[in-house]
Amino acid sequence: TLLGESDVLSLNLPLNPNTRHSIAAPQFALMKRGIVIVNTARGAVMDEAALVDALASGQVSSVGLDVYENEPEIHPGLLANPNVLLVPHMGTWTQETQQKMEEWAIDNVRLAVKEGKLKSIVPEQKDLQPE
Numbered sequence: 001t002l003l004g005e006s007d008v009l010s011l012n013l014p015l016n017p018n019t020r021h022s023i024a025a026p027q028f029a030l031m032k033r034g035i036v037i038v039n040t041a042r043g044a045v046m047d048e049a050a051l052v053d054a055l056a057s058g059q060v061s062s063v064g065l066d067v068y069e070n071e072p073e074i075h076p077g078l079l080a081n082p083n084v085l086l087v088p089h090m091g092t093w094t095q096e097t098q099q100k101m102e103e104w105a106i107d108n109v110r111l112a113v114k115e116g117k118l119k120s121i122v123p124e125q126k127d128l129q130p131e
Contacts, residue, residue: 003027003030004030004032006032007032008037010038011023011046013041015042015045023051024046025047031054031059034060035059035061036061038063047069048069048077055078055081064084
């Protein structure tokens with residue numbers, strides 16, 4: 001399986017009822033021992049308690065997070081583990097990225113007002129987009 005062969009797992013998916021705890025104890029058990037995990041998606045796509053256990057057992061060697069299951073709270077087991085890199089949820093905080101995001105938002109508002117459409121729409125609201 002992909003989990004059993006991967007050295008690194010990067011989580012990049014939206015959080016919705018279908019993706020909550022997509023990575024939990026059963027998935028950790030399938031992973032290649034010593035896997036490295038990076039989650040920049042949403043904290044609750046991964047079960048943090050199960051992650052703490054997987055780190056303690058060595059199943060997961062290290063993890064990098066800028067999102068947390070119950071933000072702003074961080075699981076104490078993550079805070080105490082030296083193999084965990086925790087950063088604030090600020091991956092887009094650069095001048096260039098902020099400018100691009102502002103331009104995208106303005107373009108979206110203009111398009112919505114002029115044509116009743118959006119330049120981009122979240123998957124959960126795709127049915128709201130006129131054809």
